[in-house]
Amino acid sequence: MRVPVFVRPRLLILFGCLAVFGLAIACGGGTKEVVREVPVDRIIEKQVVREVVKEVAVEKQVFIEVERPVVITQIIVATPTAVPAAAGPSGTLIVADADIAFPNLIPCKFAYDPQQQVHRWSVFDTAYYWGFDEPGISLIGLGKSWTYNPQQTVLTWKVRKGVAFDGGWGDVTAEDWDWSWNSQHCDGSLHSGIFISKSYTKETRVVDESTIEFHLTEPNLFYLYKFSGPGEGGSFTIFSKAKSDALGEQKADRNLTGGTGPFRFVKWSPGDEIVTEARPDHYRRVPEYGTVRIVEIPEAATQVAALMAKEVDIAEMPTIDAARVADSGINVIKLLGDGTSQIIMQGRFCFGPQGVLDDKGNPVPDRPAFDPSKPWVGSCDPDSQEWENARKVRNAVALAINRQAIVDNILGGFGFAGAKPGFMFKQAVDQYVPLAKAAGLDWESKYDSSAARALLSEAGWPNGFEVLMRVTTGDHPLAVEMAEAIAKDLAVIGVDVKIETLTYTGNRPAVVARENGDWWFQADSGGAPSAAFPNTETWAHRRNPEAAFNSGWELPEAVVLSKVMERCETQQCLDEGRVAMFDWWAEDQGYVSVVNSFGAMGVNPDKVGDWRQPLGIGIHPGNRFSLEYLQKPK
Amino acid sequence: MKRFLVRRAFTAVITLLAVTVLVFVLARMTGDPRVLLLGDQTQTSQEQWDAWGRDFGIDKPIAIQYVIYLGKLVRGDLGDSILQRRPVAELIWHRLPNSAQLAGVAFAFSIVIGIPLGIVAAVTRGSAWDYSSRSFAMFGHAAPSFWVGIVLIFVFAVGVNVNLGLFEFKTDWFPTSRKEAGLLSYVLPGLTLGWASAGGQLRLMRSSMLEVLDAEYIKLARAKGASRTTVILKHAVRNAFIAPLTYAGLTLAGLVTGTIVVETVFAWPGLGLLSIWAVNNSDYPILQGIILLVTFAFVLTAFITDVLYAFLDPRIRFT
Structure with a gap:
C-alpha cells in the first residue's frame, strides 16, 4: 500500500523542525527593559480611583495633597x-x-x-x-x-x-x-x-x-x-x-x-x-x-x-474586556497609570554639531541609521532649511492623528489624548509648576488634516512619502489596532505607513545599535496609579551613552536642557527648565505623542474589599x- | 530486516546531527544574550563583558563552541539556562511529565474518536454519519487551537446558563486553566489538543478504508459469505491501518513536544510554556534542549513506525 506523500516521516520531520525554528526566529527574545523615571520634588498622596463599571461610578477620586517644598x-x-x-x-x-x-x-x-x-x-x-x-x-x-x-x-x-x-x-x-x-x-x-x-x-x-x-x-x-x-x-x-x-x-x-x-x-x-x-x-x-x-x-x-x-x-486585564468582566460580577478597578504611546521617528542621531559629550567627555558619534535624506530627519544643523523642513514634517504628522477617535473607538474610553509633549501631564504641571501655569502652555495636540497637509507641502513633501513603522507588541494589547488607526489618518495627508509588527525584545537590539532609521510605534499599557509628577527631565535625559539605548531617540537639545536641570538647586531653576523643555519639545516634536491609556484590574468582590493602591x-x-x-x- | 533497521538507524543519527548544527547556528543568530541581559554594552566594562562571554561559553569561535556543545550533548549535558541558571536537562525533565500527560490524554482522544469514526464514515459512505464525521474532522483541522481553547474555556469553564424550561444549569464544569483540579483539568486542554489529530486520524482512516473496501480480496470475502463485521474488522481494518499508524506515531511525538499554543492558553506548566518562555527571553540553551527533544521524539517515533510497517506489511522489509 502506498503511503500518502504528506505522511512520509522525513517530510514530517522537516516540517516539524522548520515550524519550531520559524517560531524561534519569529518570536525574537530578550528581557524587558526599564523605560521611564520621575523626579522627586513634591509629594502628592492620592487614593486610587475605584470604579465599579457596571454600577456607574460608585466612588469618586479623592486627592489628599500635601504641599511640600523640594x-x-x-x-x-x-x-x-x-x-x-x-x-x-x-x-x-x-x-x-x-x-x-x-x-x-x-x-x-x-x-x-x-x-x-x-x-x-x-x-x-x-x-x-x-x-x-x-x-x-x-x-x-x-x-x-x-x-x-x-x-x-x-x-x-x-x-x-x-x-x-x-x-x-x-x-x-x-x-x-x-x-x-x-x-x-x-x-x-x-x-x-x-x-x-x-x-x-x-x-x-x-x-x-x-x-x-x-x-x-x-x-x-x-x-x-x-x-x-x-x-x-x-x-x-x-x-x-x-x-x-x-x-x-x-x-x-x-x-x-x-x-x-x-x-x-x-x-x-x-x-x-x-x-x-x-x-x-x-x-x-x-x-x-x-x-x-x-x-x-x-x-x-x-x-x-x-x-x-x-x-x-x-x-x-485588557481594557476591552472591562465591561464584560464587570457584567459577570467582578469589580473592575481603573488604573490611572500613565501608559503612553508615541511614534518615535528614529534616525535623528546626530550629536556632532551640538557638541554634546558623553559622561566620559567624549563626543557622541553619529549612529549607523542617521540619514538626513529622511523627511523627518533633515539635517544636523538647526539653522538650515532642511532642519526646519524636517521639523515641519514631524509637526504635520502630529497634526494628522485623530487621537480622540483612538481613545473612543479603540481604548473604549480608557485613556486620553496625548499632549504635545506626551511625557508631561497637564494636571501635574499645572499643580506643581507655577511658572508653567502662568505661562499658559498650549497643551492640546490638535487634529487638523488640512493644516497637516499644508505643512507637508511647505516642507517640500506635497505628495507625502512612504515610511515603515515598526509596532512593538507585548505591552499594550491594542498597540497594533492603534497603529493601524494612525496609518489611516496619515494616509489622508499622503503619508503611506507600512506596518511591521514585532516584539519589543525583538526590536530592541536594532534600537540599541541605532540601526533603525524608520518609525517605531511604542505603546505602554497603563498600570497602577503613579505619582503624577511632571517627569520632563527624566525622559529627556535618557541620552546616550548611559541610558537612551532603548528609547530610540537621541536629541541633543533635550540633553542640553536636562543637563541644566540636573544641576538645579532651587525650585525656580527646575521650573524654568521644565517650561523650557516643554516649549522646545512642543515645537520640535521629538517624538509624536499619541494617547495615554489607563489600565484595568479585575478583583473578586468575595475576596477583595477596600484596597488603597499606593502610588507607584x-x-x-x-x-x-x-x-x-x-x-x-x- | 536487519539491513532495513541499520539503514533506518543510520538515517536517524544523520538527521539528529544535522539538527544539532541547525539548532546551534540558529540559536546564535537570535542575538548575543549579553545584550539582552546587560543592556547597552557601554554600561559595562570590557573585562566584565568578556567575563560574561566566558560564563556563557560564547567567547570562542563558533566551530569550537559547536564541538564543545556536541561533546557535552553526548554526555547528556544540555548546558545551563542563562537566566534560570539551572541545568536545562533538569528544567526539561521537570516539565516533560506535564506535557506527556496532556499529550497522552489528547492522543487517547484522537485514537478513540478518530479511528472508529473514520471506519464508520467509510462503511456508511454518503450517509449522515459520514457527513457528520467529516465535518467534525474538517472543523478540528481548520479551527486554530488557541481559538478552540478559548471558546471551550468560556463555554465549559466560565460557563453559560442553560434554561431548558423544566430545569436550568450552568456549564461551568471544568477549571479554566492550570492542572490543579485533578482529572478535570485534563479535559479541556486534552480536547483542544487532540481534536485536530482526531480529525486527521478520521480522514486518513476513512480514505484508507475506502481504498481497501474496493479491493478484490474484500469482494472475494463478501462473495464467500463472510459477515459484514468480519469483512470490516478482520480484512479491511488491518490493511487500512498503515497510514493512520504512521500518522499516530508522529502525532504522539508532536503532541508531547508541540503543545506550545495549548499550554499557553491553558497555562499548562509543560514544555510548550517553557519553550515560549525561552524564546521570549532568548534563553537559547533551553530552546536548543527542547528542539533537540522534539527532533529526537520525531526521529524515534518515525523509526518505530518504520519497524511497525514492516510488521504490518512484510513487503516493506525488502524495499
Missing part, C-alpha cells in the same frame, strides 16, 4: 506604624500574573525582571516609598531619614533600626546598605537603570551601624530616586550581607529568605507560581491575607476567564500590587 536638602522623619490585621493574617488570595520570572536574590545578578517580582509582591522593601497610610508621611521604608550637605554632594541616610531580614539573618544595618549598593552597582551588574547612581557615585562610607553616606561626583537631582520604591528598574534593593557571606553567592541566590517586606517567599517556581506568606510581625504593615499564590497564566483571555470563574481573585513611581507603575494594603470585604 526636599532635596531637608530631613523628613517618619514613624511607620505596623497596622495588624484584626484577627491576624489568614486565608489565601490567588493572583494571576503573565510571567513568573526566575529568582535572583543577590545584588550583582539582580536583573530587571526578578527585581520587579520581589517588589511587586512586597517581599523586599526599599529605602522609602510614596506612602498614604499616615497623612503627611512619605518615608516608610528601610530608611529613616535622609539629608544632603549644602553642596548636595553628600547624601546621608539614617537606616531604620529594628527591621529584621526574614530567615534569621539579623537586622538591616548600614553595612547591608553599603554592601548591597556596591554589589548592585558593580561592573557588569545585571541591575538595569543604574546609570545615574553608578556614574554619580564617588564612594559610599559607613559612618556607624545605622548611618551611611553616599558621596557624589557632582550634584544630581535624580540621584535620590534610586532609593525609592516600588520596583522601579533602578530602585536600590537592600539584601542581607550575612546571608551571602554564610551561604556563598550561588546558594544565597537560590535561597528565598532575606526579604524585608510584609510578605516572605515560600515557593518560587519559574513559569509556574510564586507563593508568599504574610509576616505577622512586619514593621510597616501586617497583611490581612496569610498566603498569596501568584499563578502564571500567560494568556490574557485565560486570565479574564479565570477571573470570571473566580478561580483567581486578582488579574490585570515612574516607570512601570504597575510593578507593585501592594497586597499588604488589601482588605477583606467587610
Whole structure:
C-alpha cells in the first residue's frame, strides 16, 4: 500500500523542525527593559480611583495633597506604624500574573525582571516609598531619614533600626546598605537603570551601624530616586550581607529568605507560581491575607476567564474586556497609570554639531541609521532649511492623528489624548509648576488634516512619502489596532505607513545599535496609579551613552536642557527648565505623542474589599500590587 | 530486516546531527544574550563583558563552541539556562511529565474518536454519519487551537446558563486553566489538543478504508459469505491501518513536544510554556534542549513506525 506523500516521516520531520525554528526566529527574545523615571520634588498622596463599571461610578477620586517644598536638602522623619490585621493574617488570595520570572536574590545578578517580582509582591522593601497610610508621611521604608550637605554632594541616610531580614539573618544595618549598593552597582551588574547612581557615585562610607553616606561626583537631582520604591528598574534593593557571606553567592541566590517586606517567599517556581506568606510581625504593615499564590497564566483571555470563574481573585486585564468582566460580577478597578504611546521617528542621531559629550567627555558619534535624506530627519544643523523642513514634517504628522477617535473607538474610553509633549501631564504641571501655569502652555495636540497637509507641502513633501513603522507588541494589547488607526489618518495627508509588527525584545537590539532609521510605534499599557509628577527631565535625559539605548531617540537639545536641570538647586531653576523643555519639545516634536491609556484590574468582590493602591513611581507603575494594603470585604 | 533497521538507524543519527548544527547556528543568530541581559554594552566594562562571554561559553569561535556543545550533548549535558541558571536537562525533565500527560490524554482522544469514526464514515459512505464525521474532522483541522481553547474555556469553564424550561444549569464544569483540579483539568486542554489529530486520524482512516473496501480480496470475502463485521474488522481494518499508524506515531511525538499554543492558553506548566518562555527571553540553551527533544521524539517515533510497517506489511522489509 502506498503511503500518502504528506505522511512520509522525513517530510514530517522537516516540517516539524522548520515550524519550531520559524517560531524561534519569529518570536525574537530578550528581557524587558526599564523605560521611564520621575523626579522627586513634591509629594502628592492620592487614593486610587475605584470604579465599579457596571454600577456607574460608585466612588469618586479623592486627592489628599500635601504641599511640600523640594526636599532635596531637608530631613523628613517618619514613624511607620505596623497596622495588624484584626484577627491576624489568614486565608489565601490567588493572583494571576503573565510571567513568573526566575529568582535572583543577590545584588550583582539582580536583573530587571526578578527585581520587579520581589517588589511587586512586597517581599523586599526599599529605602522609602510614596506612602498614604499616615497623612503627611512619605518615608516608610528601610530608611529613616535622609539629608544632603549644602553642596548636595553628600547624601546621608539614617537606616531604620529594628527591621529584621526574614530567615534569621539579623537586622538591616548600614553595612547591608553599603554592601548591597556596591554589589548592585558593580561592573557588569545585571541591575538595569543604574546609570545615574553608578556614574554619580564617588564612594559610599559607613559612618556607624545605622548611618551611611553616599558621596557624589557632582550634584544630581535624580540621584535620590534610586532609593525609592516600588520596583522601579533602578530602585536600590537592600539584601542581607550575612546571608551571602554564610551561604556563598550561588546558594544565597537560590535561597528565598532575606526579604524585608510584609510578605516572605515560600515557593518560587519559574513559569509556574510564586507563593508568599504574610509576616505577622512586619514593621510597616501586617497583611490581612496569610498566603498569596501568584499563578502564571500567560494568556490574557485565560486570565479574564479565570477571573470570571473566580478561580483567581486578582488579574490585570485588557481594557476591552472591562465591561464584560464587570457584567459577570467582578469589580473592575481603573488604573490611572500613565501608559503612553508615541511614534518615535528614529534616525535623528546626530550629536556632532551640538557638541554634546558623553559622561566620559567624549563626543557622541553619529549612529549607523542617521540619514538626513529622511523627511523627518533633515539635517544636523538647526539653522538650515532642511532642519526646519524636517521639523515641519514631524509637526504635520502630529497634526494628522485623530487621537480622540483612538481613545473612543479603540481604548473604549480608557485613556486620553496625548499632549504635545506626551511625557508631561497637564494636571501635574499645572499643580506643581507655577511658572508653567502662568505661562499658559498650549497643551492640546490638535487634529487638523488640512493644516497637516499644508505643512507637508511647505516642507517640500506635497505628495507625502512612504515610511515603515515598526509596532512593538507585548505591552499594550491594542498597540497594533492603534497603529493601524494612525496609518489611516496619515494616509489622508499622503503619508503611506507600512506596518511591521514585532516584539519589543525583538526590536530592541536594532534600537540599541541605532540601526533603525524608520518609525517605531511604542505603546505602554497603563498600570497602577503613579505619582503624577511632571517627569520632563527624566525622559529627556535618557541620552546616550548611559541610558537612551532603548528609547530610540537621541536629541541633543533635550540633553542640553536636562543637563541644566540636573544641576538645579532651587525650585525656580527646575521650573524654568521644565517650561523650557516643554516649549522646545512642543515645537520640535521629538517624538509624536499619541494617547495615554489607563489600565484595568479585575478583583473578586468575595475576596477583595477596600484596597488603597499606593502610588507607584515612574516607570512601570504597575510593578507593585501592594497586597499588604488589601482588605477583606467587610 | 536487519539491513532495513541499520539503514533506518543510520538515517536517524544523520538527521539528529544535522539538527544539532541547525539548532546551534540558529540559536546564535537570535542575538548575543549579553545584550539582552546587560543592556547597552557601554554600561559595562570590557573585562566584565568578556567575563560574561566566558560564563556563557560564547567567547570562542563558533566551530569550537559547536564541538564543545556536541561533546557535552553526548554526555547528556544540555548546558545551563542563562537566566534560570539551572541545568536545562533538569528544567526539561521537570516539565516533560506535564506535557506527556496532556499529550497522552489528547492522543487517547484522537485514537478513540478518530479511528472508529473514520471506519464508520467509510462503511456508511454518503450517509449522515459520514457527513457528520467529516465535518467534525474538517472543523478540528481548520479551527486554530488557541481559538478552540478559548471558546471551550468560556463555554465549559466560565460557563453559560442553560434554561431548558423544566430545569436550568450552568456549564461551568471544568477549571479554566492550570492542572490543579485533578482529572478535570485534563479535559479541556486534552480536547483542544487532540481534536485536530482526531480529525486527521478520521480522514486518513476513512480514505484508507475506502481504498481497501474496493479491493478484490474484500469482494472475494463478501462473495464467500463472510459477515459484514468480519469483512470490516478482520480484512479491511488491518490493511487500512498503515497510514493512520504512521500518522499516530508522529502525532504522539508532536503532541508531547508541540503543545506550545495549548499550554499557553491553558497555562499548562509543560514544555510548550517553557519553550515560549525561552524564546521570549532568548534563553537559547533551553530552546536548543527542547528542539533537540522534539527532533529526537520525531526521529524515534518515525523509526518505530518504520519497524511497525514492516510488521504490518512484510513487503516493506525488502524495499
